[in-house]
Amino acid sequence: METNAVLVNPKDNIAVAIKEIKAGETVTGIGDLELQANEDIMRNHKVAIAEVAENEPVLKYGEKIGFASKPIRAGDWVHSHNLKWEED
Amino acid sequence: MGFLGYRRPDGKCGVRNHVMVLSSVSCANGVVNAIGREVPEVKAVTHPEGCGRGIADVEITGRTVAGLCNNPNVASILIVGLGCEFMKAPQLAEQVQASGKRVESLVIQENGGTKKTTARGIEIARDMLAETGTLEREACGWDKLILGLECGGSDALSGVTANPLVGVAADWLVARGGTVILSETTEMIGTEEVLKKRAATPEIGDKLYGMIKDHTAFVKEALGPFASMVISPGNIEGGLTNITEKSLGCIIKGGTTPVVEVVDYGAQPSTAGLVIMDTPGSDVFSLTGMAAGGAQILLFTTGRGSPVGFPIAPVVKIASNSELFNMMEDDMDLNAGRLLEGVSIAHAGDELVDLIKRVAEGEQPKAEANLQDCLSIHTVGPAF
Numbered sequence: 432m433e434t435n436a437v438l439v440n441p442k443d444n445i446a447v448a449i450k451e452i453k454a455g456e457t458v459t460g461i462g463d464l465e466l467q468a469n470e471d472i473m474r475n476h477k478v479a480i481a482e483v484a485e486n487e488p489v490l491k492y493g494e495k496i497g498f499a500s501k502p503i504r505a506g507d508w509v510h511s512h513n514l515k516w517e518e519d
Numbered sequence: 520m521g522f523l524g525y526r527r528p529d530g531k532c533g534v535r536n537h538v539m540v541l542s543s544v545s546c547a548n549g550v551v552n553a554i555g556r557e558v559p560e561v562k563a564v565t566h567p568e569g570c571g572r573g574i575a576d577v578e579i580t581g582r583t584v585a586g587l588c589n590n591p592n593v594a595s596i597l598i599v600g601l602g603c604e605f606m607k608a609p610q611l612a613e614q615v616q617a618s619g620k621r622v623e624s625l626v627i628q629e630n631g632g633t634k635k636t637t638a639r640g641i642e643i644a645r646d647m648l649a650e651t652g653t654l655e656r657e658a659c660g661w662d663k664l665i666l667g668l669e670c671g672g673s674d675a676l677s678g679v680t681a682n683p684l685v686g687v688a689a690d691w692l693v694a695r696g697g698t699v700i701l702s703e704t705t706e707m708i709g710t711e712e713v714l715k716k717r718a719a720t721p722e723i724g725d726k727l728y729g730m731i732k733d734h735t736a737f738v739k740e741a742l743g744p745f746a747s748m749v750i751s752p753g754n755i756e757g758g759l760t761n762i763t764e765k766s767l768g769c770i771i772k773g774g775t776t777p778v779v780e781v782v783d784y785g786a787q788p789s790t791a792g793l794v795i796m797d798t799p800g801s802d803v804f805s806l807t808g809m810a811a812g813g814a815q816i817l818l819f820t821t822g823r824g825s826p827v828g829f830p831i832a833p834v835v836k837i838a839s840n841s842e843l844f845n846m847m848e849d850d851m852d853l854n855a856g857r858l859l860e861g862v863s864i865a866h867a868g869d870e871l872v873d874l875i876k877r878v879a880e881g882e883q884p885k886a887e888a889n890l891q892d893c894l895s896i897h898t899v900g901p902a903f
Binding site (some may be wrong): 473475494509516 | 676760764767771859861
């Protein structure tokens with residue numbers, strides 16, 4: 432299967448889509464993890480590869496890029512609608 | 520192991536052997552350009568500074584111009600001044616003489632004007648070329664190399680492909696006792712906590728944290744309603760959610776080693792390792808600062824495509840995606856887009872290190888061959 436995502440750092444809980452990933456499609460390029468996208472993920476956007484509870488950190492480059500503003504499921508698109516910069 | 524470079528009297532090693540003809544003030548740019556047209560083998564370097572500025576800028580310009588003269592890629596320097604400017608050519612020449620290099624100065628008001636000064640400048644430049652032309656490359660250790668890192672015209676993939684790839688080269692050089700300069704304070708906004716943790720000592724961490732916080736406040740004040748443009752709507756549409764995410768993608772160029780020093784714009788690092796320089800994010804200002812700090816080679820990642828080079832230090836272009844690499848192949852040296860096409864970062868890292876070695880020994884990257892000689896000195900205050 433063609434690679435459609437990149438895990439930038441092994442500690443991360445999101446991957447970056449390098450192609451558009453349609454809802455239901457398998458997310459590849461993230462190691463042995465079995466994962467389907469819950470919604471369409473635009474190219475270069477983030478897809479959660481693990482569950483992130485509300486107020487828990489979202490990690491990219493192995494570092495915090497913000498916190499879940501609502502519960503995030505593995506396979507969800509991650510962007511401004513569910514990722515806040517600062518903790519409440 | 521190391522590279523074949525040009526040993527300078529001060530012990531530094533150049534990857535190029537330039538004769539630089541430099542203006543001390545913008546009023547001398549015409550003469551410098553006239554010398555450059557007649558003797559195209561020299562690097563004719565002009566800039567808009569040298570007079571009519573406040574104290575802070577006088578200091579920055581003086582440090583930057585002296586730093587460019589001290590860059591080991593420069594063998595000999597002819598400084599052309601007007602005479603009545605603030606930053607005087609003979610004083611600058613005296614300051615640079617400590618490097619042991621041949622430095623001469625010409626003052627237009629004392630040499631009978633444009634034509635006479637140009638004629639004398641041509642003679643001196645040709646003599647310097649004849650003299651430096653006999654120098655041969657000798658074995659130099661990697662500890663003598665300073666790499667300056669830059670990202671410009673970035674896209675969403677810069678932080679995923681090209682910048683992590685540069686990080687591999689940064690770690691490679693630091694492991695061999697060399698120095699890497701990470702710059703662009705604007706593109707560190709939001710990563711102050713991360714960088715502070717990576718500092719070699721608490722003092723360095725505090726300095727770094729303060730530098731980024733001060734710059735964040737400055738950006739808010741200076742850009743007002745446009746401050747949020749530091750992360751643009753285009754960035755957000757492209758998939759970057761906030762400034763921290765964007766900045767993390769920039770600082771990854773510096774690799775993973777501790778930050779050993781924080782230096783001002785254009786200042787030379789005093790120690791080897793990963794050094795952070797306080798520069799604007801704007802590419803040409805940042806390149807100029809790092810070259811003044813002694814960087815002999817500049818690594819420049821780009822996603823949208825930048826053709827920019829620098830007069831006295833070769834600039835290596837690393838494309839973040841294959842579309843750009845193919846579209847602007849005359850400007851690009853390495854395609855990091857292949858990281859998304861099955862090429863491992865370890866393999867691409869080896870290729871980049873190999874390219875750095877070849878460039879250090881004389882191979883011209885595209886921007887150098889294209890004579891993309893861009894230079895701008897950072898200023899903080901108004902002109903008077």
